[in-house]
């Protein structure tokens with residue numbers, strides 16, 4: 355019998371995913387879920403044919419260059435691929451895949467949670483109740499912003515953005531969006547396209563980010579684009595921290611130009627800027643957009659489908675390099 359391919363799995367994955375890995379591969383699992391730095395990762399990859407990493411492991415060009423010869427495919431357990439230098443992988447002949455689609459619903463759910471949490475001051479309320487500080491009630495107490503019927507500005511109407519648009523319609527929101535291209539009418543479903551980001555920002559009561567981290571989107575939300583937003587806007591980011599200049603967002607939250615923000619992603623995760631802890635009008639989550647049991651299973655199976663295809667000599671469905 356031919357030797358089964360060896361797959362290095364960098365983090366602990368759901369039981370059903372690990373069971374399939376062990377059934378079909380010579381799987382090097384990480385039952386303790388210990389974090390691998392670059393050196394440990396490269397050591398663990400010795401003799402492996404494939405790596406199934408998460409977004410928590412970086413593959414810049416210098417790491418790609420040092421990968422053991424035998425590693426032929428990086429089958430990511432993530433939709434984002436900004437932790438992998440795709441050009442370097444391609445140059446070295448290492449195939450790269452991701453897990454699109456399967457996390458759209460979970461990420462859209464978290465987006466709505468962030469939107470509602472920021473608008474309805476969920477974080478402030480929760481802290482007050484837990485700390486025993488809830489001593490009174492009045493009509494003026496903890497008044498937030500209503501979500502229903504407002505205008506949402508979706509920046510990036512891709513896979514997740516489209517599901518967010520659907521969920522926002524459930525709140526009777528008017529959906530506006532900006533993307534590189536206008537969508538066909540049957541997908542747009544009445545959403546209003548804005549050719550420029552500034553034009554979208556000028557009308558949105560809620561701005562929500564759904565673009566990938568690319569050289570073009572890095573720092574897209576900065577003091578100039580914030581100035582183009584309506585006063586008192588609510589800002590939501592469940593995409594990537596790098597698309598926001600955090601100094602500028604913090605200043606806008608302090609001045610209340612931005613009334614409140616809901617953030618699931620940050621610069622330098624998980625060692626985020628300490629200032630976030632003291633900002634009242636922000637609802638914070640620790641990058642859990644896709645963290646549901648159902649979605650974690652689906653991500654693992656999707657990554658495995660890509661591996662299976664590759665080792666069966668077929669083109670992996672989600673090849674990105």
Ligand code: 8YV
Pocket residue numbers: 407408409410431432433434435457641642643644645
């Ligand atoms: C994942 C994500 O939890 O898939 C992505 O790109 O950002 C997250 O939702 C994580 O990256 C899994 O590796």
